[in-house]
Amino acid sequence: MPKIKKVATLSVLFVTLMFSLNASAQTKKKKTHSVRDSLRAAILARDSVMRSLKRSDTSVNNLLQKVEYYTSEFNQIKANLSKKLDTAEISAALPSYEKRITLIKSLIDNDKSSTLRYLYTIRDVLTRSDDQLDIWQEQLADINTKLTQNQNDLDAISRDSVLKILPADSSLATTYLIQKIAIDSKYHRLDTINKKVTVKIGLLQNRVSAVYISILDMKDQIDSKIRDFSERAVSQEYNNIWAMEADEGSDFGAATKATSDMNIKLFSFFIGRDVIIHLSGLVLLLAFFAWIRASRRKISRDNESSGDILSQANYVVKHPFVSSIIITFTLVPNFYNHPPVVVLETFLGILMVAILYLIKKVCPANMFRYMAAIFVVTFLYSLSNLYIQVTNIDRVTILLLALAASVISFSFLQKVNLDKDLYLPYSSLILKAFIFFQAVSFLCNVFGRVSLAKIIGVTSAYHLWLALAMYYIVHILMEALFLQLEAGKNSNNLTSFIDYKLLKNKFKSVLSVLVTILWLVMLTQNLSVEDTVFDFLGDFLTKNRSIGGTNTQFTFQSVIIFVTVIWLSSIASKIISYLYDVSARHANDLDVAKKKNRTSTLLIRIGVIALGFFLAVAASGVPIDKITIIISAFGIGIGFGLQNIVNNLVSGLILAFEKPIQVGDIIEVDSRSGTIMDIGIRASKIATSDGAEVIVPNGDLISHHVINWTLSNNNRRVDLIVGVAYGSNIQQVKEILFSLLQGHDDIMTEPAPSVLVHNLNESSVDFRILFWAADINTWVGLKSRVLADIYEVFAREGIEIPFRQQDVKIVWPDNLPPIKIEAPITRETKTEDRQDTTNPTNPPDQDQ
Numbered sequence: 001m002p003k004i005k006k007v008a009t010l011s012v013l014f015v016t017l018m019f020s021l022n023a024s025a026q027t028k029k030k031k032t033h034s035v036r037d038s039l040r041a042a043i044l045a046r047d048s049v050m051r052s053l054k055r056s057d058t059s060v061n062n063l064l065q066k067v068e069y070y071t072s073e074f075n076q077i078k079a080n081l082s083k084k085l086d087t088a089e090i091s092a093a094l095p096s097y098e099k100r101i102t103l104i105k106s107l108i109d110n111d112k113s114s115t116l117r118y119l120y121t122i123r124d125v126l127t128r129s130d131d132q133l134d135i136w137q138e139q140l141a142d143i144n145t146k147l148t149q150n151q152n153d154l155d156a157i158s159r160d161s162v163l164k165i166l167p168a169d170s171s172l173a174t175t176y177l178i179q180k181i182a183i184d185s186k187y188h189r190l191d192t193i194n195k196k197v198t199v200k201i202g203l204l205q206n207r208v209s210a211v212y213i214s215i216l217d218m219k220d221q222i223d224s225k226i227r228d229f230s231e232r233a234v235s236q237e238y239n240n241i242w243a244m245e246a247d248e249g250s251d252f253g254a255a256t257k258a259t260s261d262m263n264i265k266l267f268s269f270f271i272g273r274d275v276i277i278h279l280s281g282l283v284l285l286l287a288f289f290a291w292i293r294a295s296r297r298k299i300s301r302d303n304e305s306s307g308d309i310l311s312q313a314n315y316v317v318k319h320p321f322v323s324s325i326i327i328t329f330t331l332v333p334n335f336y337n338h339p340p341v342v343v344l345e346t347f348l349g350i351l352m353v354a355i356l357y358l359i360k361k362v363c364p365a366n367m368f369r370y371m372a373a374i375f376v377v378t379f380l381y382s383l384s385n386l387y388i389q390v391t392n393i394d395r396v397t398i399l400l401l402a403l404a405a406s407v408i409s410f411s412f413l414q415k416v417n418l419d420k421d422l423y424l425p426y427s428s429l430i431l432k433a434f435i436f437f438q439a440v441s442f443l444c445n446v447f448g449r450v451s452l453a454k455i456i457g458v459t460s461a462y463h464l465w466l467a468l469a470m471y472y473i474v475h476i477l478m479e480a481l482f483l484q485l486e487a488g489k490n491s492n493n494l495t496s497f498i499d500y501k502l503l504k505n506k507f508k509s510v511l512s513v514l515v516t517i518l519w520l521v522m523l524t525q526n527l528s529v530e531d532t533v534f535d536f537l538g539d540f541l542t543k544n545r546s547i548g549g550t551n552t553q554f555t556f557q558s559v560i561i562f563v564t565v566i567w568l569s570s571i572a573s574k575i576i577s578y579l580y581d582v583s584a585r586h587a588n589d590l591d592v593a594k595k596k597n598r599t600s601t602l603l604i605r606i607g608v609i610a611l612g613f614f615l616a617v618a619a620s621g622v623p624i625d626k627i628t629i630i631i632s633a634f635g636i637g638i639g640f641g642l643q644n645i646v647n648n649l650v651s652g653l654i655l656a657f658e659k660p661i662q663v664g665d666i667i668e669v670d671s672r673s674g675t676i677m678d679i680g681i682r683a684s685k686i687a688t689s690d691g692a693e694v695i696v697p698n699g700d701l702i703s704h705h706v707i708n709w710t711l712s713n714n715n716r717r718v719d720l721i722v723g724v725a726y727g728s729n730i731q732q733v734k735e736i737l738f739s740l741l742q743g744h745d746d747i748m749t750e751p752a753p754s755v756l757v758h759n760l761n762e763s764s765v766d767f768r769i770l771f772w773a774a775d776i777n778t779w780v781g782l783k784s785r786v787l788a789d790i791y792e793v794f795a796r797e798g799i800e801i802p803f804r805q806q807d808v809k810i811v812w813p814d815n816l817p818p819i820k821i822e823a824p825i826t827r828e829t830k831t832e833d834r835q836d837t838t839n840p841t842n843p844p845d846q847d848q
Contacts, residue, residue, distance in 0.1 A: 087143070087204055090136050094207055097129055101214050103265065108221055119229065123222045124338035125269065126215050133212045140205045147198045154191050157183075229451070237390075238448040241399065244392060255389040262388055266340035274336060281332040288480070289324040292316045295483035302487075309486050313479035314362060315472065323476045325354040330469045334518070345382040352378060352465050358472065364422055370412040377405045378461045385458045395450050402442040402457050409435045424471060434464050459526045466522060470515040478508055562616045569612020573605040606653070606681060644699065648682045651698035655679055661701060661708055666776055668707040669700060709776050715748065716776040718783050722790055723764030725800035730757065733767060736797060740789050741771050746782055748772040764802040 104122055239245065271278075296317055300306045310317045329351040333344055356375055360368045380401055387394050413431045416423050441457035444450075524533050541557035656679070661667055665676045667686070674688035684701060686694045709716060724733055734755045741753040751772055758768035769786075773779035794801055 087140070087201065090139070090204060090208070094136075094204070094211070097133070097211055098207070100125070100129065100269075101211055101218070105214070105218060108218055108225070119222055119226050120338045123219060123226075126219050126222070128273070128337075130212070130215050130219070133208055133215065136208050137205070137212070140201055140208065144198070144201050144205065147194055147201060150190075150194045151198070154187060154194065157187060235449070237450055238395070240448055241395075241446045244395070252391045252393045255387055255391050255394075258389060259387045263340070263342040263386055267342050270340055270343050277332075277335045280335065281328060284332065285324050285328040288327050289320055292320040292323065292480055292483065295480070295487040296320070298487040299483065310483075313483055315358065315476050316479045316483065319358060319361060322354045322357055323472075323480075325350065326358070326469055326472050327476060329354070330466070330473055334522070341386060345385065348462060348465065349379070349382070351469060355465060355468050355472065359468075363424070366412070366415055367423060370408065373408050374405065374461070374464065377401050377408075378465065381458045381461050384454065390450055395445065398450070398454050398457055399442060399445045402438045402445065402453070405457075405461065406435050406438040406442065409438070424468075430464065430467055434460055455527065459523070462526055463519070463523055466519055470519050473515055474508060474511045477511060481507065565612055565616035566609075569609050569615070572612070573608035576608060577605050606656070609681075644697070645682065647699045648697045651702040652679070652681045654702055655684075655698055660711070661706065665711065666709040668709075669696060669704055672696070673707075714774070714776050716773045716779040718769075718771055718773055718779055718786075720769040720783065720786065721758060721766055722769060723761060723766045723802060724794070725763075725802045726765060728765065728799050730765065732797075733799060736793055736799070737767065737769060737790070740793055741769070741786070743789075744782070744786065746774065746778065747786075748774050763804070 104125060108122065296310065299309055303309060316323045329347050333339065333347050336343075352375055356368070356371055359371050380397065384394050384397055384401075409431050413428065413435070416427050416431065420428060437456055437460035441453045441460070444456065445453035541560065542555055545554055545556075655661065661676055661679070661684075663676050663679060667673065667676060669686075672686060672688065672694055674686040674692075674694060676684060677687045677693070678685040679698075683695050683697050686696055688694060722737070737755045738753070741747055741755075747753060748771070753769070753771035756768045756770070757765065759766040771786075773782050791801070
């Protein structure tokens with residue numbers, strides 16, 4: 001009797017779910033009116049009019065039209081039955097799902113797992129099956145809707161009273177009867193087929209619904225087990241280690257067999273699914289390896305100093321395949337959704353072997369010995385983590401492993417503290433954390449919290465290796481990028497102009513942040529709390545909140561999206577500006593004038609940031625009316641205190657469009673002179689000749705007087721004043737200066753240099769020399785060379801260059817005694833050529 005009740009209850013649930021699914025599918029599906037429906041409505045309308053008028057002369061035509069119309073309708077129904085009703089794939093795949101559900105149910109009923117990973121894995125299998133069943137139910141609901149529509153059309157044909165009218169004309173009646181018999185034959189045949197298919201689809205829907213209900217029940221059961229496990233893990237599951245009884249845990253042999261069976265089944269199920277992800281992991285491994293090999297081969301072929309370049313990439317050059325394995329087997333496990341423990345540990349085992357090999361090649365010997373010992377500990381941890389039942393042997397093994405890991409790590413920590421520079425960065429901190437968690441695992445095991453002890457011990461061991469993997473990933477990727485840039489140095493592409501040192505500082509910091517986030521995500525996975533953490537974060541971020549008592553609502557998710565998109569747009573603007581600047585410098589090698597096109601990067605940055613702002617608004621879901629409020633508040637802010645900022649912003653736009661100054665121009669503004677290095681949105685950067693960088697607001701460049709030496713060209717006129725003594729031959733001096741200027745190749749011939757008599761001073765005749773330098777950046781050196789040449793030529797030609805002379809008169813008062821001054825006579829001083837003032841016997845005369 002209870003079995004009958006269960007079957008009846010289950011049947012009611014099946015029928016209810018089937019009808020609800022059909023109803024929901026039909027509700028969601030919009031009714032579409034085809035041309036055929038429009039024609040049918042028109043025919044029925046015309047029939048109604050003709051019957052109301054009782055015109056017998058149109059009845060024959062009406063019958064013929066009906067026959068023709070329903071013949072077309074039958075053909076359409078037949079076409080509907082022949083296409084888009086194929087359920088062979090569902091019928092073939094559904095038995096495997098039914099078998100899988102039976103297997104999973106037995107695993108759940110017999111599960112005594114000591115790790116949450118198995119529970120999450122089983123739930124993931126159920127979720128994937130649930131998703132596929134949802135797709136099948138939608139397909140079957142669509143088919144059922146078509147069949148229902150076919151049946152309604154057939155029923156409408158059978159109920160049509162017009163077809164029962166026989167024409168009075170015997171010849172027309174015969175023709176009509178022949179067509180009527182054909183219509184009846186098609187009707188009965190299609191009606192039979194449609195009903196059979198409807199029954200078949202209904203049975204298939206029942207089977208799918210049955211599997212779906214079983215999955216829902218098992219997911220509830222799994223969730224209950226996960227909650228029980230979480231409560232049990234923090235409580236004392238077993239006696240203290242000194243009070244452990246022989247029958248406290250499961251039998252070791254039976255636990256081993258059950259563990260082996262379950263892991264084989266899970267591994268087989270994993271191999272059979274996600275084939276695309278399997279292939280993507282293989283492609284990643286081969287692609288990274290090929291990338292490194294190609295860069296290394298190109299450097300060796302095209303660079304004479306290839307040995308010096310390759311020596312800077314220690315990991316990827318000497319160990320390319322091991323580096324590829326570390327990259328692949330660190331990232332690929334994150335491609336899967338809750339993979340089984342046996343799969344994760346297989347990936348981790350391969351990763352540990354690769355890291356251990358790399359440590360042996362590049363690290364001190366004592367570090368390799370330590371990591372080899374930790375490798376053994378982690379391997380035994382992995383075997384213990386596979387067990388689905390707790391045994392006394394397993395408990396003692398976990399206890400000894402935690403103790404051994406703590407002792408070995410403490411001994412190695414003392415060696416690290418003696419010479420920290422010899423080991424990897426943060427080795428001391430990581431070892432201290434590892435020792436702490438292993439000690440916590442040991443204590444939890446001692447006091448009966450075996451599940452918690454295993455989770456802590458296994459997770460800390462795994463993440464010690466993952467921390468090493470993340471460290472090597474950053475360096476391997478940076479070295480691979482270095483090889484790529486060096487390989488492109490001799491080519492004519494964009495990468496040959498990228499500064500690796502500048503890129504390294506920024507890219508390495510970004511990589512470090514990304515691998516840290518990845519390490520934390522993997523930590524939540526190994527602790528089996530990723531669903532809880534992400535569900536909490538999802539609820540926290542998507543919960544609607546209001547500001548004070550207003551109706552303005554927001555979510556932290558929208559705020560984060562808005563800020564993130566703005567931040568990414570700023571980064572994108574900088575990257576695009578940098579690449580545009582690099583390409584402009586590349587073009588500068590061919591044409592100097594193209595360098596000034598770099599000023600357009602300001603427009604690009606403004607455009608990218610503006611686009612990013614609107615994308616951020618759209619992505620965060622901020623209403624347009626809220627944006628108008630923000631813009632209004634911004635306008636009020638401009639009126640009160642942001643005039644200068646807005647002035648500089650608008651001035652930046654004017655500079656970008658009008659281009660009175662451009663990047664690379666040499667300007668003077670407010671007694672400051674230098675080269676424009678960058679024109680920003682708010683301010684511009686000027687590099688002065690003494691090495692300073694002056695930040696000038698864009699408003700000053702618009703409102704103040706600006707001298708631009710290179711607006712049209714890079715020419716610069718040099719103006720020199722040279723004086724000669726009176727009595728010199730003026731024509732001879734002019735000829736000498738002309739010939740001297742014509743002897744310099746870096747002096748422009750157009751405009752031609754000129755020499756003019758400039759002024760007659762008190763002691764000299766001044767000549768003004770005017771000439772043009774082709775490049776303003778070289779005019780100072782050119783001026784220096786011309787002056788030096790003038791001095792040498794005048795000395796050789798005997799032309800005197802006058803200089804200022806000054807007579808010094810000393811007035812000595814009569815009432816003061818003379819002062820004897822003794823000064824040493826140096827070797828270079830001649831007594832006869834100097835005035836004897838060392839031993840004055842009398843005060844100097846005023847005429848002296």
